[in-house]
Amino acid sequence: MTQDTYINHKIGILAIETYTSHQYVLQSELETHEHVxxxxxxxxxxxKGIALTGDREDINSICxxxxxxLxxxxxxxxxxxxxxxxxxETLVDKSKSTKTVLMDLFPNNTDIEGATIVNACYGGTAALLNAFLWCDSNAYNGKYAIVVAGDIAAYDKGPARPTGGMGAVALLIGRDAPLTIDLRQRVTHASHVWDFYKPDPSKETPVVDGVLSQVCYYQALEDVYTRFCDVMSSGDVFGLKDYGVDTAKDTxxxxxxxxxxxVQKSxxxxxxxDARRRFHSTTAADDEEDDELKPYLTKPLEETYTDKTLEKILKNKSSTMFHEKMKDANYAGQWIGNTYTGSVFFGLASLIDRLGGGDGGDLSVxxxxxxxxxxxxxxxxMYRLQVRETTTSKHAKFSIPKMSSTLQLTQRLESRQKVAANELDLALNTRAEMHHVGAPYTPVYPTEGRLLPGTYYLKEIDGQWRRFYERISVDADFPVVKEEDVPLAPLSVLEKN
Amino acid sequence: MTQDTYINHKIGILAIETYTSHQYVLQSELETHEHVxxxxxxxxxxxKGIALTGDREDINSICxxxxxxLxxxxxxxxxxxxxxxxxxETLVDKSKSTKTVLMDLFPNNTDIEGATIVNACYGGTAALLNAFLWCDSNAYNGKYAIVVAGDIAAYDKGPARPTGGMGAVALLIGRDAPLTIDLRQRVTHASHVWDFYKPDPSKETPVVDGVLSQVCYYQALEDVYTRFCDVMSSGDVFGLKDYGVDTAKDTxxxxxxxxxxxVQKSxxxxxxxDARRRFHSTTAADDEEDDELKPYLTKPLEETYTDKTLEKILKNKSSTMFHEKMKDANYAGQWIGNTYTGSVFFGLASLIDRLGGGDGGDLSVxxxxxxxxxxxxxxxxMYRLQVRETTTSKHAKFSIPKMSSTLQLTQRLESRQKVAANELDLALNTRAEMHHVGAPYTPVYPTEGRLLPGTYYLKEIDGQWRRFYERISVDADFPVVKEEDVPLAPLSVLEKN
Structure with missing residues (x-):
């Protein structure tokens, strides 16, 4: 079958908002605490840092x-x-979706499609692609879509614990967007592997095979990147011949x-x-690649995944480009930690925050x-977003500089309260106990002076397991940075530990 | 914003396949067993019947x-x-999705979008609408989409237990379909209510507020039906003025x-x-409605939900129409029970099976x-599907009669093995124990002679909680109907109970 003539609705992202907790632990202090x-x-x-939360927040509240x-x-x-x-993937219910809880934000509007999607860290991307499809199809009714992706990434005590984090990102989606996607420029990799999963109902933490997870990440990246380059250089779309990382100008x-x-290794x-493709292309000169990399250009890929020598070579060769093309996107995640479904969108927000400001921002049209x-x-x-200017007057309020100035993400991360490294254990122990106790449950962590203005928090889980939320007033005082020796955990938690 | 000119890709359902267990309990025998x-x-x-399964099947295997x-x-x-x-909503993992497990069925094809959707019994509809959007958008690449919706509906011992069931429905989606949707003819109702949910991680059974659930069902139905009638009679789409149940010819x-x-009460x-709309319309005669219903036509709707007198009046008035328009769709569900996300699609399959056969089938173009x-x-x-003939030669193999003859659903249900009513308790007790024990776990229920040819089953859960599946050969013998006094449950289960 052939595709119909392309109709460009300029669908994409109109606005973006992030949330992460106001407290974090410094990874260097966590090293000392963990005796590594x-x-x-x-x-x-x-x-660099890891965001944490006690028992006052869950997936519903952060969304x-x-x-x-937003x-x-x-x-x-x-x-x-x-x-x-x-x-x-931070489910608190196997049936009732977070989407339905969010309906409390939309009084007098029940005509809102969409549900909750579960697929490890990918669920937010599935939701985003669905929202794009909606905007692009005959189903579109001129309204906005909202996609929210977030998680509380909690690990058992051990090597994976420093790779946790928490946060959510909300995206406003529509046509005539300042950050647009061409839906034909997207490729997907799907496979059945057991690299990371959450099968134990008695815990909120996952089972992880760290080595396998890295290889699976590499393999998925290779699969989509190879096909993405084909899509981009096919000539059918934009005719970007020889597309690849090393020739991707303005990307x-x-x-x-x-x-x-x-991310850096990937x-x-x-x-x-790219080097392998150049090497194998008929037009490339034999001596195009230096000797250092040459032995690896013909090796089967699966033999290269855990090769430490190759890893070092690639790190050196790609270091400058990595910093140019990825440093700003990675900034927020380094200070927050992994937010699972939110992670890739925290990357996007971080990039917009740091390079999208004012007229002279590098993330320009x-x-x-x-x-x-x-x-x-x-x-x-893998897919590509492109910066453009909106054309309808209704959408004049949506732009990359507006997103950047609204996010103030770097500033917000810098103004957070650093807490002692042991607070991570206390918070996660409390969460584990909440999971274990079930219903009824009243959270013990403090709210006032700890949660940012506008933050929802879990007030209680009643005897029928119903969860009730309240919100810190948007006019509330910004939490004052406390002395480090004032613990975040309440007395009941401190005494227990 | 206005919509673009409608482009009719004739997207819809090309094919449908169902699965439910080969064993069932007769509801009349369950009444005796439960002493009601x-x-x-x-x-x-x-x-009339309820499908059941022990510990050999889970959401992954039935999908x-x-x-x-299919x-x-x-x-x-x-x-x-x-x-x-x-x-x-029969999750066995909070992170790893059933979608990824299904990838084992697609060797040499990783370019497959889509994930797992969770929203109580609605997840399959969300998946279906997404697949329709995909086919309708610029993202479409000419390939097929597959949507699968299924659940194992297990309830604690008590009044809700007879409303369980198990099964899955797989749908093949594409353009030029014999069962097509106009995406503009769909409306949605979303709200935040606690009528039915699964918050307790230690169980696979839900918390149910039966009375609230019925009212929520009514309210959602009213909301979408009212707006659906507006959509259908707006003239912008098909100009079906005065559309409603009572004027819906050929529907x-x-x-x-x-x-x-x-369903009948709804x-x-x-x-x-419909009667209220007629009564309130300016063109209706004052005496249009008979006296029996008249007092209810001006009453606030919320005062009518639990009115038993009204319920009886409505049942009598709508009985003939209910049988004409819904009897065949309801047939399978009456014999299988609730399959949650699969339920509405079992209804569709049942209708196609019973009315779509041959040239003279009532479910005609x-x-x-x-x-x-x-x-x-x-x-x-709420949305509308319409029967049509495909026009491309490639899709000649897809038609309502083909679906009907392939399904043979009534025949398959009639050829199932009736088991004793206490088998439901034994199967659900075993499932509860499997949930409790965790990993490793080896299922105890028999497979050979019990599962239909082509059925996947859980072989084991290993020490790392990984689930492994095998399939009964499609050439295996059809399970012979056993004498009723041969129990389905293995000896280990019988001895324990």
């Missing part, structure tokens, strides 16, 4: 926060929304980031794939962002 | 079965599939069916809404089916 060698988390994982703040900051009439979709890259070091592998989303199990997609 | 008054389940709920059988029966090349999406109705009696309420899907929490949609 200095640099294990900061250099080994490439991480309520992100979506409500609606308020962009002054969106809730009756103008026709679709709301959620991506998460930034934004990857799902379990931890920053994996970017190196894209450069490796004509620039592109190649997005790579990976969810274990596995499901991954 | 005769007729409580058969007349009170309107149910594998439905999808693999692919085989319609001879679909797995590389021709570009999207696979799952709707379910069948297919509802999500928790139990048949609720259909009565649509007739009630030009006929329509109004679909109503409800998921607690709540999320509901």
């Amino acid at each position: 060698s200095p640099g294990k988390f900061t250099i080994g994982l490439g991480q 309520l926060t992100a979506v409500h703040n 609606l308020e900051k962009y002054d969106i009439d809730v009756t103008d929304v026709g679709r709301v979709e959620v991506g998460t 930034y890259f934004c990857f799902h980031a379990p931890y920053n070091k994996l 970017f190196g592998r894209l450069c490796f794939l 004509g620039k592109s962002i190649v997005m790579f989303s990976y969810g274990s199990g596995a499901l991954a997609s | 008054s005769p007729g409580k389940f058969t007349i009170g709920l309107g149910q 594998l079965t439905a999808v693999h059988n 692919l085989e029966k319609y001879d679909i090349d797995v590389t021709d599939v570009g999207r696979v999406e799952v709707g379910t 069948y109705f297919c509802f999500h069916a928790p139990y048949n009696k609720l 259909f009565g309420r649509l007739c009630f809404l 030009g006929k329509s089916i109004v679909m109503f899907s409800y998921g607690s929490g709540a999320l509901a949609s």
Whole structure:
């Protein structure tokens, strides 16, 4: 079958809002606390901070926060929304979806499609692609779609714990968008693997095969990147011949980031794939690649995944380009940690925040962002977003500079409260106990002075397991940074531990 | 914003396949077993049989079965599939999706979008609408989408237990379909209610507020039906003025069916809404409605939900129409029970099976089916499917008669093995124990002679919680109907109980 003539609705992202907790632990202090060698988390994982939360927040509350703040900051009439979709793997219910809880934000508007999508860290991308499809199809009714992706990434005590984090990102989707996608420029990788999963109902933490997970991430990235390059250079679309990382002018890259070091190594592998393609192309000169990399250009790919020598070569060769094309997207994740479904969108927000400001921002009209989303199990997609100016007067309020100035993400991360490293254990122990106790349950962590203005929090779980939420007033005082020796955990938690 | 000129891709359903277990319990025997008054389940709920399964099947296995059988029966090349999406609320993992497990059915094809959607019984409809959007958008690549919706509906011992069931339905989606949707003819109701949910991680059974659930179902139905009638009679689409149940010529109705009696009562309420609209329309004569219904035509709707007198009036008034328009769609569900996300599609399959056969089938070209899907929490949609003939030679193999002859659903249900009523307790106790024990786990229920040819089953859960499946050969003998005194449960289960 052939496709119909392309109709360009300029669908895409109109606005973006993020939420993460106001408290974080410094990874260097976590190294000391965990008695590991200095640099294990900061250099080994490439991480700087980790966001944490006690028992006052769950997937419903953090999505309520992100979506409500998005609606308020962009002054969106809730009756103008026709679709709301959620991506998460921090489920608190196997049947009732977070999407339905969000309906409390849309009084007098029940005509809102979309549900909750589960596929490890990929759920938000599935939701986003669905929202794009909706805007692009005959089903579109002129209203906005909202996609929210978020998780609380909690690990058992051990090597994976520093790769946790928490947060959510809400996206406003529509036509005539300042950040647009051509739906034909997207490819997907789906496979059945057991790299990371959450099968134990008695816990909220996952089972992880760290080595396999890295290989699966590499393989998915290779699969989508190879086909994405084919799509981009096919001539049918934009005719970008010889497209690839090393020739991608004006392009930034934004990857799902379990931890920053994996992103850096993965970017190196894209450069490796570029080198292999150049080497195998009929027009390339024999001596195009230096001797250092040459032995690897003909090796079967599966033999290269865990090769430490190759890893070093690729790191050196791609280092400058990595910093140019990915540093700003990775900034937020390094300070927050992994937010699972939210991670790739925190990357996007970070890039917009840092490079999209004012008239002179580097993320200007004509620039592109190649997005790579990976969810274990596995499901991954690569697609491209492009910066443009909106043309309708109704959408004049949506632009990259507006997103940047509204996000203030770097500033918000810098103004957070650093807490002692042991607070991570206390918070996660409390969460584990909440999971275990079930219903009824009243959270013990404090709210006032701890949660940001506009933050929703879990007030109680009643005897019928119903969860009730309240919101810190948007006019409340910004939490004052406390002395470090004032613990975040309440006395009842401190006494128990 | 206005919509673009409508482009009719004739997207819709090309093929349908169902799966339910080969064993069932007779509801009349369950009444005796549960010591309730005769007729409580058969007349009170309107149910005839309930499908059951022990510990050999889970959400992954039943979706594998439905999808693999669909692919085989319609001879679909797995590389021709570009999207696979799952709707379910029988999760066995909070992170790894059933979609990824299904990838084992698609060797050498990783370019398959779609994930798993969770929203109580609505997840399959969300998946279906997404697949339609995909086919209708610029993202479409000419391949097929597959949507699979299924659940194992297990309830604690008590009044809700007879409303369980198990099964899955797989749908093949594409353009130029014999059963097509106009995407503009669909409306949705979304709200935040606690009518039915699964918050307790230690169990696979739900928390149910039966009375609230019925009211929520009514309210969602009223909301979508009222707006659906507006859409249908707006003149912008098909100009079907005065559309409604009572004027819907050539139209069948297919509802999500928790139990048949609720569907019947709900259909009565649509007739009630029709009567109210006629009464309030300016052109209606004052004496249009008979005295019996008149007092209710001006009453606030919320005061009518639990009125038993009204219920009886509506049942009598709508009875003939209910049988004409819904009897065949409801047949399968009455014999299987609730399959949650699969329920509304079992209704569709049942209708096709019973009325779509041969040249003279009543479900002929030009006929329509109004679909109503409800998921607690709540999320509901109403949309219309229309029967047509495909026009491309490639799709000549897809038709309603082909679906009917391939399904043979009535025949398959009639050839099932009736087991003793206490087998339901034994199977559900075993499932509860499997849930409790966790990993590793080896299922105890027999497979050979019990599972249908082509059925996937859980072979084991290993120490790392990984689930492994095998399939009964499609050439295996059809399970012979055993004497009733040969129990389905293995000795280890019988001895324990």
